[in-house]
Structure formats: structure tokens, C-alpha cells
Amino acid sequence: MLGAALVVLLVLLLLSVPIAATLVALGLFIDQSFSFFPLYKAMGEVFWSTSNSFLLIAVPLFVLLGEILVRAGIAGRTYAALDKWLSWMPGGLLHANIGTATLFSATSGSSVATAATVGAVAMPQAKALGYDNRLFAGAIAAGGTLGIMIPPSINLIVYGFLTETSIPRLFLAGLIPGLLLAALFMATAAGACMWKPSLGGPRRPAGWGDRLRVLPDLLPVLGLFAVIVGSIYAGWATPTEAAALGVVAALGLSIANRSFNLRMLKAAVEASIKTTAMIMLIIISAYFLNFVLAGAGVTRNLQALIDGLGFGPYGMLACIVLMYVILGFFIETLSLMVITIPIVAPVITALGFDPIWFGVLLILMVEMALITPPVGLNLYVVQGVGGGVSLNQVMVGALPFVGAMLVMALLLVLFPGIALFLPTAMAG
Amino acid sequence: ADVPATQLSFVGSWSGLSLHKNFEKPFWGETLTKDSNGAVETQVTTFDQMGLAGAEVYRLLSRGVFTIGATVADYSIEDAPEIEGLDMPMIAPGVPDAKKLVEAYRPVLNEAFGKRFNAEILAIVPYPSQIVFCNAPISGLSDLKGKKVRASGRTTAEFLNALGAEGITLAFSEVPAALQRKVVDCAVTGSLSGYSSGWHEVSTHLLPMPLGGWDYVVTAANKDKWAEIDPLAQAFVTRELATKFEAPVWDAAMGETVEGIACLTGKGNCGRGTAGKMTLVAVTDADRALARGILTDIILPGWAARVDPAVVTAWNETAGAASGLTAVAK
Amino acid sequence: MTLPVSGTAAGRFLDRVLDIAATISRAGVWACGVLLFAAVAMIVAEIVLRLFGSSLHGAHELSGYVLAIVTSWGLAYALIEKAHIRIDVIYMRLSPRLRVVLDVVSILMMALFVIVLLSQVQELLAGTLRRGSTANTPLQTPLWIPQMLWMAGLVWFAFTVFVIAARTVLGAVTGERDAVARVWGNRSLEDEIAENDHSRPR
Numbered sequence: 014m015l016g017a018a019l020v021v022l023l024v025l026l027l028l029s030v031p032i033a034a035t036l037v038a039l040g041l042f043i044d045q046s047f048s049f050f051p052l053y054k055a056m057g058e059v060f061w062s063t064s065n066s067f068l069l070i071a072v073p074l075f076v077l078l079g080e081i082l083v084r085a086g087i088a089g090r091t092y093a094a095l096d097k098w099l100s101w102m103p104g105g106l107l108h109a110n111i112g113t114a115t116l117f118s119a120t121s122g123s124s125v126a127t128a129a130t131v132g133a134v135a136m137p138q139a140k141a142l143g144y145d146n147r148l149f150a151g152a153i154a155a156g157g158t159l160g161i162m163i164p165p166s167i168n169l170i171v172y173g174f175l176t177e178t179s180i181p182r183l184f185l186a187g188l189i190p191g192l193l194l195a196a197l198f199m200a201t202a203a204g205a206c207m208w209k210p211s212l213g214g215p216r217r218p219a220g221w222g223d224r225l226r227v228l229p230d231l232l233p234v235l236g237l238f239a240v241i242v243g244s245i246y247a248g249w250a251t252p253t254e255a256a257a258l259g260v261v262a263a264l265g266l267s268i269a270n271r272s273f274n275l276r277m278l279k280a281a282v283e284a285s286i287k288t289t290a291m292i293m294l295i296i297i298s299a300y301f302l303n304f305v306l307a308g309a310g311v312t313r314n315l316q317a318l319i320d321g322l323g324f325g326p327y328g329m330l331a332c333i334v335l336m337y338v339i340l341g342f343f344i345e346t347l348s349l350m351v352i353t354i355p356i357v358a359p360v361i362t363a364l365g366f367d368p369i370w371f372g373v374l375l376i377l378m379v380e381m382a383l384i385t386p387p388v389g390l391n392l393y394v395v396q397g398v399g400g401g402v403s404l405n406q407v408m409v410g411a412l413p414f415v416g417a418m419l420v421m422a423l424l425l426v427l428f429p430g431i432a433l434f435l436p437t438a439m440a441g
Numbered sequence: 442a443d444v445p446a447t448q449l450s451f452v453g454s455w456s457g458l459s460l461h462k463n464f465e466k467p468f469w470g471e472t473l474t475k476d477s478n479g480a481v482e483t484q485v486t487t488f489d490q491m492g493l494a495g496a497e498v499y500r501l502l503s504r505g506v507f508t509i510g511a512t513v514a515d516y517s518i519e520d521a522p523e524i525e526g527l528d529m530p531m532i533a534p535g536v537p538d539a540k541k542l543v544e545a546y547r548p549v550l551n552e553a554f555g556k557r558f559n560a561e562i563l564a565i566v567p568y569p570s571q572i573v574f575c576n577a578p579i580s581g582l583s584d585l586k587g588k589k590v591r592a593s594g595r596t597t598a599e600f601l602n603a604l605g606a607e608g609i610t611l612a613f614s615e616v617p618a619a620l621q622r623k624v625v626d627c628a629v630t631g632s633l634s635g636y637s638s639g640w641h642e643v644s645t646h647l648l649p650m651p652l653g654g655w656d657y658v659v660t661a662a663n664k665d666k667w668a669e670i671d672p673l674a675q676a677f678v679t680r681e682l683a684t685k686f687e688a689p690v691w692d693a694a695m696g697e698t699v700e701g702i703a704c705l706t707g708k709g710n711c712g713r714g715t716a717g718k719m720t721l722v723a724v725t726d727a728d729r730a731l732a733r734g735i736l737t738d739i740i741l742p743g744w745a746a747r748v749d750p751a752v753v754t755a756w757n758e759t760a761g762a763a764s765g766l767t768a769v770a771k
Numbered sequence: 772m773t774l775p776v777s778g779t780a781a782g783r784f785l786d787r788v789l790d791i792a793a794t795i796s797r798a799g800v801w802a803c804g805v806l807l808f809a810a811v812a813m814i815v816a817e818i819v820l821r822l823f824g825s826s827l828h829g830a831h832e833l834s835g836y837v838l839a840i841v842t843s844w845g846l847a848y849a850l851i852e853k854a855h856i857r858i859d860v861i862y863m864r865l866s867p868r869l870r871v872v873l874d875v876v877s878i879l880m881m882a883l884f885v886i887v888l889l890s891q892v893q894e895l896l897a898g899t900l901r902r903g904s905t906a907n908t909p910l911q912t913p914l915w916i917p918q919m920l921w922m923a924g925l926v927w928f929a930f931t932v933f934v935i936a937a938r939t940v941l942g943a944v945t946g947e948r949d950a951v952a953r954v955w956g957n958r959s960l961e962d963e964i965a966e967n968d969h970s971r972p973r
């Protein structure tokens with residue numbers, strides 16, 4: 014039954030059927046073939062109750078926020094400023110790409126939005142300055158994934174939602190691993206370019222005068238981070254509500270920047286509703302598939318299978334990580350989370366792992382899925398913003414960063430404190 | 442007589458809570474099969490594992506998506522206002538009162554389930570009573586005035602308004618952090634689930650009044666699917682449910698409330714880990730009178746105005762008689 | 772500007788319908804934008820009021836409805852803009868003729884999807900109306916109102932899927948590969964289309 018389901022999934026995906034329709038078709042197939050009950054009749058209910066969930070309104074709001082920042086020119090200035098600060102390292106602008114992605118991750122809840130934001134301002138530079146397309150685009154795709162590790166994060170909200178784990182504590186837990194991963198990305202880029210300078214482009218040293226002069230350009234994004242994350246920890250807003258504050262703050266920044274006008278607002282709205290509809294349809298369809306999997310007993314079988322493996326905690330953990338790496342090749346990330354968390358989270362907790370810590374490890378796996386082919390949203394986004402890079406080039410360029418993520422996963426398992434230090438310290 | 446071979450699918454309540462782990466899962470997963478010598482085969486899952494929010498369970502049941510389903514009845518008030526008559530803030534302060542009310546009202550509710558969901562009620566059990574956790578010093582019910590209280594459900598919100606408190610809606614998982622940072626001052630949940638979610642670490646005072654009622658879980662079967670089952674098997678399942686599910690859950694509701702309070706306050710026996718140090722606020726006669734007053738003057742008349750007059754009459758004859766209250770539409 | 776030279780009368784008619792659908796979808800998106808900002812305003816008002824110990828009852832509930840409506844009304848626009856993600860690993864390696872086959876298969880799957888979805892959503896709405904369901908909140912919102920608005924977006928999405936499906940199948944039958952690529956070809960083809968598609972004024 015699992016095999017048949019997997020085959021149907023792969024065939025439909027490879028036939029280029031849209032992901033949402035694939036997930037629903039798979040659900041209907043499992044329902045017809047293996048379920049004693051007419052599970053398809055639940056479709057209306059599942060679609061409605063997932064569509065009108067308050068927590069998920071964070072999705073359109075974070076996307077909208079990113080769109081406003083790009084169109085207000087704030088993204089461009091931030092990139093230019095970080096260029097002055099970071100591009101002296103081997104690999105040059107690659108570090109500005111990663112740094113900008115890191116900074117925008119602190120204001121965006123979505124990796125796709127982060128990659129789109131950074132890609133839009135950075136990709137045109139690759140050609141203009143003679144950089145190798147591959148690593149340049151790969152750094153943006155990989156850096157963009159930090160959007161869901163560094164708070165705020167839609168995926169951490171979904172994880173907290175599904176596992177009944179505290180979302181503010183999850184946010185705290187993601188901060189240090191996110192920054193560490195950014196550092197690993199930069200080390201990867203520097204290492205690759207020291208080994209083979211042609212992979213990057215010219216280093217771009219800047220004087221301290223220049224650096225200090227552009228410092229104010231970093232203030233808008235830092236201010237936005239303060240508003241969003243600060244309002245959560247000051248006890249004013251829940252993580253979902255903070256997204257609304259972020260939109261208002263971004264609008265305020267664009268007005269202060271004199272880039273606010275109706276045309277810009279319309280374009281931002283069109284782009285964000287397009288993305289929202291696309292993401293939401295996939296989330297909702299994944300919920301329906303999840304419902305069918307549970308109703309037809311697949312979930313139970315899978316759980317029994319996992320329980321029956323009888324590996325020790327770390328053996329199990331290795332299996333689960335491997336499973337995420339493999340599923341991550343094919344499955345879109347939010348669906349990946351929605352489908353697997355109800356199965357995996359109870360197993361992990363039963364093995365004695367901390368659910369907050371596992372949330373961070375899971376996000377890392379999801380980040381990896383975003384940049385591994387064939388299904389990797391960030392790869393598509395970076396290719397989609399233009400700049401004449403092919404999908405193949407982005408895929409190849411992102412590969413070294415997958416290596417960095419595996420190192421990060423190992424660090425997280427060896428030193429759980431990387432994730433748990435902040436939530437523990439703040440709770441004490 | 443031997444039970445004929447029967448297949449049942451059951452969708453239970455929250456998989457993480459003790460009602461499912463300690464009662465639903467063993468009963469539907471093992472007891473039925475064992476007691477029927479393998480004749481009854483079951484398939485058990487829960488609505489949260491299916492990715493549902495809980496309010497859809499009876500609606501899906503009505504469409505025959507599964508045979509038997511259980512959910513927190515309050516979640517379905519939007520489809521059947523009769524359910525509100527089962528559970529109101531402070532209507533049944535103790536387990537015996539609650540049991541009496543449920544037994545009296547069950548036929549009325551069963552009729553409503555038949556009409557609204559094409560379903561038949563098989564069992565009604567309570568969660569441990571839904572009491573008040575505050576991260577602010579309080580000495581009684583009236584001190585909730587001016588406080589921000591996280592609560593779910595319409596009647597609880599009305600009750601809080603009448604007290605002069607502010608009802609706040611928040612996801613369960615957001616409550617501990619919200620209490621800690623005083624986004625809310627107080628929140629309502631079962632004593633043991635509050636303990637296992639660590640609420641005692643972020644709140645100081647505990648008021649053991651069932652402000653959120655009992656959060657009954659009603660188990661019901663789709664009428665058509667149920668009718669397809671052999672009468673002998675029906676009788677077997679019904680009998681087993683009454684003796685090996687309903688009765689033990691009611692007994693445990695009492696025990697869990699007491700143990701939960703012990704674990705939260707450190708007064709009494711807590712066999713579940715390190716006890717907390719919350720202050721247990723004594724419930725006074727004045728508190729009870731205040732609650733009773735709000736119930737009779739505001740909650741009941743409001744509800745009576747929302748539902749069919751025939752339901753109000755039926756309620757007065759059953760639940761009302763059992764609890765010494767009369768509902769009159771305002 | 773020239774009118775399409777290739778293609779049948781039916782094809783031209785469908786192209787025209789699609790143009791109109793695109794315009795209406797865009798207008799729907801702007802309306803959704805207004806709703807989204809209204810949700811932002813409500814949530815921010817709720818945060819501010821809560822600081823003063825008060826509350827805007829229903830901000831969360833209404834925002835939930837906004838999300839549902841914004842999603843359903845955004846679907847058609849996303850479809851026309853080819854934002855619904857399709858895996859192109861095999862697709863891009865195929866000849867144009869085989870690509871058309873995949874396009875037909877995938878749009879028919881979409882059509883099947885919306886048919887099942889609409890029939891089930893219609894059942895949901897019928898149940899809501901029959902039971903007179905209202906939200907279990909202080910607002911007591913009659914649920915048919917948000918559900919109706921939500922479903923209307925889905926109906927519009929379904930209509931758009933059907934038009935694109937009709938155009939794709941027609942194009943496949945009459946051999947207008949450019950037209951198929953234009954209305955439903957994978958997004959990755961966009962650049963190629965821009966260079967090669969002469970079947971359509973841009």
C-alpha cells in the first residue's frame with residue numbers, strides 16, 4: 014500500500030501535475046483503494062477548516078511584508094550596505110548574499126519570501142560583476158532557507174500548531190542555530206572560493222569610512238526585526254499577530270523612504286496574493302492527504318513500522334533524518350511537515366528527545382528540502398527572479414550548502430544546547 | 442450468545458490527553474476485541490491525528506465518513522445549540538452534580554444528535570473539570586474583574602463578561618508564554634492537563650471552580666452505519682461502553698481533578714513528578730452565590746433565547762430539574 | 772497589434788474568455804488586498820486594545836475568514852499567472868509534442884480536482900444551511916456567509932480551470948502548440964515563449 018502510494022505520487026509529480034492536485038489525487042487514490050470508508054466526503058470540511066485557521070494568516074502577511082520591502086527599495090540598500098561589510102572575504106559578493114538573506118530572515122517568516130527578496134536585488138549583480146552564476150545563485154537559495162530558522166518563522170508556527178509546542182520558545186530555539194548556519198554557509202562559500210577562485214568573483218574590499226557611512230542603511234531591517242520579535246517577547250502580540258505589526262511597520266518604512274504609492278502597493282498585493290494562494294492550496298491539499306492517510310490506517314501502519322524497527326534512540330533519529338532527506342527531494346516543505354509531523358513527533362517524544370529541539374532539527378531538514386532537486390522551492394524562486402541562471406546551475410550551486418546543513422545537523426545532535434540554550438535561559 | 446463478526450472504525454478525541462491514552466485507546470483498541478474473543482475488529486485514530494480541529498467530527502459522522510466518532514461536544518455548538526444545555530460554566534460544581542445532569546439531559550441531546558447529525562449517542566464522559574489558573578494574586582471569583590482571561594466557548598465568554606473580566610482567545614499552545622508575559626492574567630483548563638503542560642511554572646494562583654464547565658466528550662455513531670451492525674453486536678458494544686468506558690472515566694474525573702490540584706499546589710499526593718507551588722484559592726459561599734446568579738440571570742436566559750422553545754422546555758424538565766434551575770428566554 | 776492569425780474560431784473565443792477571466796481575477800485580487808489590509812488593521816487594533824485591557828471581539832475569527840476568502844479568490848489569478856508549481860524535471864527534457872501531452876494530462880487532473888472539490892464544498896455549504904450553523908464565538912457569525920464567499924472564489928477558480936483545460940485540449944487537437952504553451956505550458960518555458968510565440972499579441 015505504501016509502495017503503491019509512493020509510485021502514484023512520483024508518477025503524478027513527474028507528469029508535471031501541479032503539486033496541490035497531485036496531493037489530492039493521491040488522497041483520492043488511497044481512499045478508493047485502501048479505505049473502508051468514504052473519506053473523500055471529508056474534503057469540504059478539511060478544506061474549510063484549514064482555510065480559515067487564524068494561525069495561517071501569518072503566511073500572506075509575511076509574504077506581503079517581504080514584497081513591500083523589495084518594492085520600497087529597502088532590500089536593495091541593505092544589500093549594498095552588507096556588500097561593504099562582508100565582501101572582502103574570498104568569494105566576494107557571495108557573503109553579501111548570505112548576509113542579506115540572514116538579515117531578512119529576521120523579518121520574514123518564509124524562506125521562499127526571503128530568497129525572492131534577496132534574489133531580486135542580488136541576481137542582477139552576478140552578471141554585471143562577472144561572478145560564476147552557480148555558486149552565486151546557490152548562496153541565495155541556501156541563504157534564503159534561513160528564513161524559517163531565524164524567527165519569525167511560518168514553519169515553526171506550523172510545527173508548534175501541530176505538536177502543541179510553545180511557539181515563542183521555538184522561535185528562541187531557532188535563533189542561535191540560524192546564525193550558526195549562516196556562519197557555516199559563509200565558511201562553505203569562502204572555502205570553495207579559496208580552493209577554486211573561479212567559483213566566486215572578485216573580492217570587494219571596502220574602507221571603514223564607507224562601512225560606517227552605510228551603517229544607517231541597516232537600521233530599517235533591524236528596526237523591523239525589533240518590532241516583530243520584540244512585540245512577541247514584550248508580551249504584546251502572539252507570533253501570528255506580530256506578522257500584522259510587521260506589515261504596518263514595513264508600510265511605515267516605505268512611506269519614510271518616499272517609495273510608497275498606490276502602484277507599488279498594488280504590485281505588492283498582486284504578488285503576495287498569488288504566492289499565498291499557491292502556498293495555501295498546497296497546505297490545504299496536504300491536510301486532506303494527511304486526513305486520508307490517518308483515516309485509511311497508513312499513518313498507524315507507518316508508526317507501527319517505525320516502532321517495530323527497534324533501533325535505539327540515535328539509530329531511530331538517524332533513520333528519521335535519512336527519511337527527511339529522501340522525502341525532501343520530492344515533497345514540498347509545508348506538505349512534508351504536515352504529512353510527517355503527526356507520525357514522527359510522537360515517536361521522537363517517546364524516545365526521550367525534546368520536542369523544541371526536534372522542531373529545530375526538523376526545520377533544518379525542511380531547509381535542506383528547499384534546495385534539493387527535483388522539488389526545491391528556493392531553487393525555483395532564485396531561477397524565477399531572472400538574471401539568466403538556469404535551474405540546473407542553481408541546483409549545482411546549492412549543493413555545497415547542503416553539505417553545510419548536514420554538518421549543522423550533526424552539531425545539533427551532538428550539542429542540543431545550541432537550540433535549547435536560549436529557551437531554557439529565558440524561561441529560567 | 443457469541444458476538445457476530447463486526448468491523449468498526451473509531452475516531453477519538455485529542456490523542457495527547459489522558460482520556461484518549463488511558464481510556465479510549467485501550468477500550469476501542471483492545472478491550473472490545475478481547476471481550477468478544479476477536480469477533481469485533483476495530484480501527485482507531487483520533488481527530489487531531491487526522492489533522493482535524495475537532496468541530497468537524499459530528500458533521501463527518503453525519504455523512505458516514507466513519508462509524509463512530511468522539512469529540513469535545515462544545516466544539517460542535519455551532520451546529521447544534523442544544524449541546525450548550527449540557528455544559529455551562531459552574532452549572533455542576535462537583536462530579537456527582539455533573540453526572541446527574543448528564544443522565545437527565547441525555548435523551549434530549551440524543552434526539553438533537555439524531556436530528557442534526559443523523560447520529561446516536563453512545564457515551565458521554567467528562568474531561569477533568571476546567572478550572573482557573575492565574576498569574577496574579579486573586580482571593581476569589583470576584584477578583585477576576587478587570588483581568589484578561591483565556592477561555593474558549595461562548596457561554597464561558599459570557600460568564601467572564603458578566604464578571605467584568607475580559608475573555609481572550611488564544612491557541613492552547615500559546616497559553617504558557619502568554620501567562621508568563623502577562624498577555625493574559627488567567628486561563629482555564631483541566632487541572633492535570635495544566636500540570637502536564639507546565640502551567641504551574643507560569644502562574645501563581647489556582648481557583649478550583651469549573652468555570653469552563655466539564656468539556657464533555659460525546660461518543661456517537663452514524664445511525665445508518667450503526668443500523669447495519671447486527672443487534673447482538675450493538676448490544677455488546679453498548680454494554681461494554683457503559684461498564685468499561687463510561688463508568689471508569691467518570692470515576693477518574695474525580696480522581697484526576699484532585700490529583701491535578703495536588704500536583705499543582707504541592708498539597709496532597711502527586712504521583713506524576715515534581716509538584717508545583719501554586720496557591721490554592723479557597724472557594725467561598727459568596728463565590729458560589731455569585732456564579733449561580735450569573736448563571737440564572739444571564740447565561741441561561743441568553744441560551745434559552747437562542748434555541749428552540751421546545752428544547753428549553755425539555756431542558757427544564759430534565760437538566761433543569763436535576764440542577765434546580767429554570768431557563769426562561771429573556 | 773495584430774489579432775491571432777493561427778487558431779480556430781473556437782480557439783479565439785476561448786482566448787478572449789481567458790483575457791476577460793484574467794481581468795476579473797486581477798480585480799478579485801485587489802479586493803482581496805483590501806480584505807487583507809482590513810485583517811491587518813483588525814489585528815493591530817486588537818493588539819493595541821489589549822494593552823489597555825480591552826479587546827476587539829472577533830478580530831481573530833474574522834481574520835480567519837479573510838484568509839479563506841483571500842486564498843480561494845487568489846487561486847484563479849495564481850492559475851492564470853502559472854504560479855501553481857509543477858515539477859519540470861522530465862517536462863523540460865521532452866520534445867514540444869510530448870510536452871503538450873503532459874500539459875493535457877496535468878490540466879485534466881486539475882479539472883478533476885476542482886470537480887471533486889466543488890461537489891464536496893457544495894455539500895459542506897448545504898449542511899451549514901440545513902443546520903443553520905453559527906460560529907461558537909461571541910459574534911455568532913452565521914457560517915454560511917463566509918463559506919459562501921469562500922466557495923464563490925472556488926467556483927471562479929473552477930471556471931478558470933475549465934476554460935484553460937478547454938483551450939489546452941483544443942490546442943492539442945488542432946496542433947497549436949504555441950497556444951497550449953501560452954495558456955498552460957510550464958512556467959520554465961516562459962522565456963522560450965517570449966522569444967518564439969507569434970500566435971498572440973503581447
Ligand code: NA
Pocket residue numbers: 117118119120121122123159160161162163164165166
Ligand atoms: Na524568519
Ligand code: NA
Pocket residue numbers: 341342343344381382383384385386387388389390
Ligand atoms: Na527538495
